[in-house]
Amino acid sequence: xxxxxxxxxxxxxxxxxxxxxxxxxxxxxxxxxxxxxxxxxxxxxxxxxxxxxxxxxxxxxxxxxxxxxxxxxxxxxxxxxxxxxxxxxxxxxxxxxxxxxxxxxxxxxxxxxxxxxxxxxxxxxxxxxxxxxxxxxxxxxxxxxxx
Amino acid sequence: xxxxxxxxxxxxxxxxxxxxxxxxxxxxxxxxxxxxxxxxxxxxxxxxxxxxxxxxxxxxxxxxxxxxxxx
Numbered sequence: 394x395x396x397x398x399x400x401x402x403x404x405x406x407x408x409x410x411x412x413x414x415x416x417x418x419x420x421x422x423x424x425x426x427x428x429x430x431x432x433x434x435x436x437x438x439x440x441x442x443x444x445x446x447x448x449x450x451x452x453x454x455x456x457x458x459x460x461x462x463x464x465x466x467x468x469x470x471x472x473x474x475x476x477x478x479x480x481x482x483x484x485x486x487x488x489x490x491x492x493x494x495x496x497x498x499x500x501x502x503x504x505x506x507x508x509x510x511x512x513x514x515x516x517x518x519x520x521x522x523x524x525x526x527x528x529x530x531x532x533x534x535x536x537x538x539x540x
Numbered sequence: 541x542x543x544x545x546x547x548x549x550x551x552x553x554x555x556x557x558x559x560x561x562x563x564x565x566x567x568x569x570x571x572x573x574x575x576x577x578x579x580x581x582x583x584x585x586x587x588x589x590x591x592x593x594x595x596x597x598x599x600x601x602x603x604x605x606x607x608x609x610x611x
Contacts, residue, residue, distance in 0.1 A: 394586050406580055444586065459576050467543075480541035485572030490579040502542045503549035510543075510565070515573045517565050523544045524568040525553075527560040530596070531609045540541065 394442055401425065401435040402444050406457055410491070413474045415454040415462030446537055456537070459486030466502075471495030471512075480540075481524055488512045543568075561605045571599055 394402070404425050408416035416424075418432040425432070433452060440447045446456035454462040456479050461467075467478035472491040478484030481499065488495040497510040497517075511518040533540045543565065544550050550562060563571075574595045578584050589610045596606045 399585075403582060403584060406584075410580060442586065459572070459579065481543040482541045482568060482572055483576075484543075485569045486576035486579070489573040489576040492577075499543055501545045501549050503544060503553040506545060508543065508545065512569065515569055517569050520564065520566050521546065522565040523547060523550065523562050524541070524565055525544055525550050525560060525562045526541050526605075527554075527557070529560070529605045530607055534609075 394439070394444065398435050398438055398442075398444075401432065402439050405436070405439075405445065405454070409454075409457050409460055410472075413476070415457065415460070418452060443534055443537075459483035459490055466499055468498040469495050470498075482526075485512065485517075489515070561601075563601070567599065567601075571595070571601070574599065 401421070405416060405421055408421055408424055412420070418429045418436065422429045422432045436445065436447055436454070439445050445454060445458070447453070448455045456462060459478055459482070461477040461479045461483070463477070465477045465479060467481060467484040469476045469478050469484050469487045471488050471493045476487050478487050484497045484499065494514070495512045497512065498507065500507050508519075508522065510522065528540045544553070547562065550559070575592070589608055593608050596602075596608070
């Protein structure tokens with residue numbers, strides 16, 4: 394990752410947290426004093442390096458892990474805002490990235506029963522739950538949306 | 541990468557697919573905090589493959605399933 398892309402990546406994440414949602418390319422361009430094409434070019438390189446995930450058809454951010462740019466089944470309240478995590482791992486990751494306690498709302502993929510988990514001092518308040526990862530680590534990025 | 545109420549809820553959800561890996565939610569939280577803690581730092585640098593593997597290894601997530609590509 395070159396220095397310009399690192400700056401763009403950090404600016405993109407900062408805008409994500411500042412806005413409470415995925416920034417558009419135009420918003421990042423304004424914040425960075427550059428044009429939209431430069432942002433899109435940089436985002437595409439960052440996507441190739443797995444530093445974020447784009448919806449190429451829409452020209453928007455799908456994932457700035459652990460944050461999701463679109464609604465998911467993992468809602469997280471942390472740092473005074475609601476966020477979406479890409480998966481269970483990322484839901485906890487939002488608390489980690491924000492260095493904040495939080496509350497995760499999800500539902501069991503099997504039975505649909507809702508689950509609320511408080512995260513305090515990096516620990517969940519319900520130790521009975523289980524995390525299942527279907528895809529082996531070697532293939533996580535083969536189809537990151539499915540993973 | 542999903543959270544389940546118990547192991548009894550994972551088996552039917554798999555619907556015949558081979559199981560992946562299951563860990564307690566407390567371990568997941570440890571993993572998430574080790575993995576994502578620096579994500580918003582202005583000094584963030586891309587994690588190396590070996591650095592990420594070291595996180596998995598340190599948390600006892602060993603074996604082929606948890607082996608990142610490129611090793």
